Amino acid sequence: MPLRKRCKKFFKSLLQSRLVLAAISTLIYWYARLVGRTTEWQTQGVDELYRVWEKEGSFIFIGWHGRAMMLPYFWNRSHPLNALVSLHHDGRMIAGLLEKFGMGTIGGSSTENGKNAALELMRSLQKGEAIAIIPDGPKGPSMTLSRSAVYFAQKSGKPIIGATYSIAGSKIVEKSWDKMMLPKPFSRGCYYATEAFYIPADADETRLEEYRRTIENRLNQLTWEADKAMGIKHIEKGTVARKRYPAPAPKSEKA
Template sequence: MKLRNAFLIRLAAWLAVRSMQWLVWTCRVEYRSPDPKTRLDCDFGPDVPERYIVPVWHDLLLFPTFVARRNDLCCGLVSRHEGASFLSAAIEILGGHTIRGSSRKGGATAVKQMIEQSAGYHILITPDGPMGPRREMKQGVIYLASSLGRRIIPTAYHCSSAWRIRGSWTDLVIPKPFSKIIAVSGEALVIPPDLSREELAEWTSRLQVAMDDLHAELEASAGRTPAQEAPPHRAAA
């Protein structure tokens, strides 16, 4: 059943957010990063003025959303589709900020809005959204970083025990109570300005490799392999 009433959407989002906050509260969270200023539990006080672009695969979106310390300093791109109103409301309840747009319709406008409205905020972005293929990097995140002059922080997440809600092209990973969560921030990527099409593609490939390697290293350290996580999904049409 689709919720269309704004009050009911916000109520459902509030209940979902509070439930997830309680669930994550029961978990043990470990933060890892080569730089303390890029850890997700950094408070980003006056001595840490830099703002980053933080890509996260779509299936792992809940992890940075609920383990990051400063949601009030984050903004995210949310689809204009009516069904995304729930997600937008949830982010706002957490103290975050949303920019409504789509990589399919109004994508150029959404990128322009993010460039104009993201001052002072970290940008949390799902580079394989909105319809996949699963964990395949899109060029938008590189274009944003190049246009804004911001560094990109690759991320990876592991949960010792989780539910997986299967979707048409990816899963949604939900940590189980009392599990262990590991949130890893990798080495920052500095993207040059004024990239050509060839350079844009090259940097997209570099970020893909950085995300894949970071995730594989994390899973290996936890005694798992990426292949154990979820069965493959079909590519988006």
């Protein structure tokens, strides 16, 4: 087997180890804390987000996969929040990161444990807890809103609020499916939140699609505005879904 393939297989096996994933998520957490504390932030809509949170008790929080790292930074720890995460290795890394920020996590996606995860998320909303969804993950296309958040808002009566950010001098991983931003510490940053979107309980499929597009366009608009303000190259939304495979069973701690 060629060396390149052996290395790729080795690193893939490492990502199936709980210990390795825990170590990676810990490193990401402390890096995110460093970025958050050393960035000169300009915020927009965050006060409104907190106001809606106090009024409603719970809501559906969304953000793009490529901007997931810093999304939890402005979260108010006094409010319970449960995030939907993929059962794949990248989802488990995100789960570790969110748990270190004090958030709860629920494992599942449209193809993995979807029904049980949906029931748990609805219970969270009914108990007055917020939920978080990455609506373009785990399979994309990037910056494209899936229907899941819209359906949760319709069934629960709770609003959807999106957030995004950009940090000057950050690197965009062009070859990644989600065009992930690797934020740079000791810089300037924007953290923008959308207004609250309420979905009528009697909305038909046509209106649900209209709401979906409106929310997607708004979150993309804020992302592009933040990038422009920080001098980051314009990123187009994705057009192709990511190839996915069934989530591998995690190896034991001895892996």
